[in-house]
Amino acid sequence: MKETFFRSMTWLHTWAGLAVCWLLLLIFFAGTLSYFRHEISLWSKPELHKSVFQDYDQNRLAQQIAQGQAYLTETAPDATRWIISFPSERKPYLSFGWADAPKKGERRGKFHEHVVDQDGQQMITEIRDSRGGNFFYRLHFDLHYLPVVVARWIVGLATMAMLIALISGVVIHKRIFKDFFSFRPAKGSRSWLDAHNISSVMALPYHLIITYTGLITLMFMFMPWGALQQYDGDVRAFRADLNPARIQAKPSQATAPLIEAAGLIDKVQQQWGAAPLKQVSISAPGRDNSRISFTLNSEQRVTDRRDLLIFDGVTGQLISKGNPESATYKTYDTLMALHTARFADWALRGFFFLCGLLGCAMVATGTLLWAVKIAQKQQKVIQSGTKPTVGLRLVNGLNISFICGLPLATAAFFYANRLLPLDIASRAQREVDAFFITLAVIALVALWDGLRGAQSWRRWRQWLLLGALTFAALPLIGAVTSGQSLLGNMIDNQWTLVGFDIVSLLLALALGFAARQVRQSKLINLNRSATSPKTSKARAGRPATPKTAAITRETRDTGLEEAHQ
Amino acid sequence: MILALSLSFIAFGALALAMFGHFKSCFKRPPSQVQQRVLTLVGWGLLALSFVVLLGQYETAYATILLFGVMSAAALTVILLLSYQAKRLPASMAVAALLALVDFSLFV
Numbered sequence: 011m012k013e014t015f016f017r018s019m020t021w022l023h024t025w026a027g028l029a030v031c032w033l034l035l036l037i038f039f040a041g042t043l044s045y046f047r048h049e050i051s052l053w054s055k056p057e058l059h060k061s062v063f064q065d066y067d068q069n070r071l072a073q074q075i076a077q078g079q080a081y082l083t084e085t086a087p088d089a090t091r092w093i094i095s096f097p098s099e100r101k102p103y104l105s106f107g108w109a110d111a112p113k114k115g116e117r118r119g120k121f122h123e124h125v126v127d128q129d130g131q132q133m134i135t136e137i138r139d140s141r142g143g144n145f146f147y148r149l150h151f152d153l154h155y156l157p158v159v160v161a162r163w164i165v166g167l168a169t170m171a172m173l174i175a176l177i178s179g180v181v182i183h184k185r186i187f188k189d190f191f192s193f194r195p196a197k198g199s200r201s202w203l204d205a206h207n208i209s210s211v212m213a214l215p216y217h218l219i220i221t222y223t224g225l226i227t228l229m230f231m232f233m234p235w236g237a238l239q240q241y242d243g244d245v246r247a248f249r250a251d252l253n254p255a256r257i258q259a260k261p262s263q264a265t266a267p268l269i270e271a272a273g274l275i276d277k278v279q280q281q282w283g284a285a286p287l288k289q290v291s292i293s294a295p296g297r298d299n300s301r302i303s304f305t306l307n308s309e310q311r312v313t314d315r316r317d318l319l320i321f322d323g324v325t326g327q328l329i330s331k332g333n334p335e336s337a338t339y340k341t342y343d344t345l346m347a348l349h350t351a352r353f354a355d356w357a358l359r360g361f362f363f364l365c366g367l368l369g370c371a372m373v374a375t376g377t378l379l380w381a382v383k384i385a386q387k388q389q390k391v392i393q394s395g396t397k398p399t400v401g402l403r404l405v406n407g408l409n410i411s412f413i414c415g416l417p418l419a420t421a422a423f424f425y426a427n428r429l430l431p432l433d434i435a436s437r438a439q440r441e442v443d444a445f446f447i448t449l450a451v452i453a454l455v456a457l458w459d460g461l462r463g464a465q466s467w468r469r470w471r472q473w474l475l476l477g478a479l480t481f482a483a484l485p486l487i488g489a490v491t492s493g494q495s496l497l498g499n500m501i502d503n504q505w506t507l508v509g510f511d512i513v514s515l516l517l518a519l520a521l522g523f524a525a526r527q528v529r530q531s532k533l534i535n536l537n538r539s540a541t542s543p544k545t546s547k548a549r550a551g552r553p554a555t556p557k558t559a560a561i562t563r564e565t566r567d568t569g570l571e572e573a574h575q
Numbered sequence: 576m577i578l579a580l581s582l583s584f585i586a587f588g589a590l591a592l593a594m595f596g597h598f599k600s601c602f603k604r605p606p607s608q609v610q611q612r613v614l615t616l617v618g619w620g621l622l623a624l625s626f627v628v629l630l631g632q633y634e635t636a637y638a639t640i641l642l643f644g645v646m647s648a649a650a651l652t653v654i655l656l657l658s659y660q661a662k663r664l665p666a667s668m669a670v671a672a673l674l675a676l677v678d679f680s681l682f683v
Contacts, residue, residue, distance in 0.1 A: 190591075191587075191594065191650075191653060191657055192596075193657070193658040208651075208654055212650050212651050212654070213647045216643060216647065310637055311636075312636040312637055312640065344636075353637070354640075357576055358637070360644075361645070361647065361648060362644065364644070364648060365644065368647070368651075
């Protein structure tokens with residue numbers, strides 16, 4: 011350990027942070043986007059942008075259920091599960107979907123969704139194959155291209171490191187109250203430190219809760235021993251008791267006629283009154299172990315639990331009311347809800363999004379601060395012409411790959427969603443591939459720059475500008491490929507789509523502003539006394555300028571220029 | 576929502592102004608002991624008030640979570656103003672007070 015507690019905590023904060031920061035940036039970025047995953051999914055399916063939007067209507071429930079059941083009986087008689095989803099605030103359309111039987115090695119079969127047109131008769135069946143917002147949702151804990159369990163272990167370890175970094179960060183931030191409002195812009199590493207502190211402290215309750223509850227959501231994977239002890243290692247039995255609502259028995263071989271689900275509405279209203287429903291799900295339709303479940307729309311209650319009423323599909327008897335009630339369960343459910351924020355309406359969701367962005371800023375400013383600190387230490391070496399150390403080049407490379415790469419990769423994903431031909435195989439996976447290919451390209455360029463010792467702020471500016479341009483053009487591309495412009499959507503009150511375009515433009519502005527700042531501001535406040543011969547000559551040749559900013563910029567420019575040679 | 580946001584903004588502005596350095600950057604002169612104490616009390620008081628306002632509009636758990644979001648946004652705005660346009664902070668607080676009054680009178 012170090013000499014003092016404070017030094018030990020500083021060491022811990024630094025290395026816990028550095029070990030996982032780039033992965034954490036990916037997780038935070040994807041997680042933040044996931045707050046709006048349904049909205050992103052809607053944007054990614056232009057086939058649903060006209061003529062599908064309708065509100066939830068209590069009076070039409072019976073008719074919609076009957077229509078759905080009839081349609082699904084005709085379209086997917088052999089499915090393992092049918093789902094009739096009613097319009098909700100975030101998914102304002104009626105849809106009939108079904109899940110195929112899982113193929114060998116799969117846990118779930120493919121899910122298909124057909125959406126009902128506003129007129130109530132026509133069906134929109136050809137919706138492009140795209141994962142939309144669900145890509146980002148899964149990315150933030152299942153990563154990609156990895157087996158799910160491995161990915162979740164990696165994410166869990168990263169989350170644990172983040173929790174340690176958060177707590178040690180608070181411990182070492184002695185001036186947390188004195189410096190609560192302090193931000194000193196344009197002062198090199200001090201500014202980065204201030205930015206790091208602010209992005210952490212302004213949303214500190216959020217960061218602590220999101221990290222802790224993130225671990226909680228996977229707690230049965232990370233610490234299963236208590237449960238396994240009780241159940242003698244029988245994981246299935248444990249899960250069955252934990253979550254009876256989720257158990258889906260395999261369809262039995264024997265068939266039995268399915269009753270009319272619409273006829274059960276009275277029984278549902280006996281239990282729940284006129285509370286809005288989210289969906290009706292029929293598992294193993296047409297078999298003798300079929301079940302009809304009604305799911306309640308929990309609206310803004312701070313809960314993640316699914317309130318279900320499960321009826322037998324053959325007899326219509328009420329079998330179960332879903333998950334058990336207990337204090338433990340309620341605690342777990344509330345903690346889950348705090349992480350997933352499914353209960354949040356648009357205003358609170360916006361705040362969650364803001365805090366998520368602050369989290370990304372926290373991680374990014376942390377790594378940039380580190381890069382600046384190392385650069386400062388090696389400043390004399392760099393200015394004398396040698397290449398910076400491998401460590402510095404690695405950090406710079408990782409920084410640019412993730413900080414510039416993630417927004418650009420996201421833009422590539424959206425462009426692929428709109429520009430890829432509709433009938434290519436595994437279209438959804440190709441869109442995801444576009445995301446990762448973009449990341450890889452930026453990483454490879456960073457590697458190439460690093461190997462040559464030619465990393466510079468110019469590359470940052472190039473990527474940030476490209477990001478700004480691609481996001482600025484996105485609403486236009488969206489309009490051209492979907493037939494609905496931003497103004498058109500505003501007129502039609504399609505605020506989800508308007509919101510997407512506006513956030514895209516705001517992101518373009520932010521990236522453009524960042525690109526501009528990279529050029530002008532004192533990113534690395536190089537020691538003004540340490541000037542190279544080149545700078546002194548330049549200074550002698552130019553008329554004296556009173557602005558120190560200009561001189562520091564020269565120093566910085568030439569300093570980095572020399573790193574090229 | 577607007578009421579809670581405005582109140583939180585003024586609250587954090589007051590708490591910031593209660594600090595020596597920030598008061599000076601806004602008003603050119605240092606704050607007196609009394610001024611600092613009053614500003615601190617006003618700040619905390621308004622924060623509590625904005626929580627009460629949210630409790631009136633939403634159920635308890637939801638209002639508590641929303642409060643943290645409101646506070647993050649409000650405090651961040653105060654910091655940005657202090658760093659880039661310090662002199663505008665008092666005026667912005669006055670505008671926020673006006674907004675709060677209008678919002679209050681419209682919905683009460």
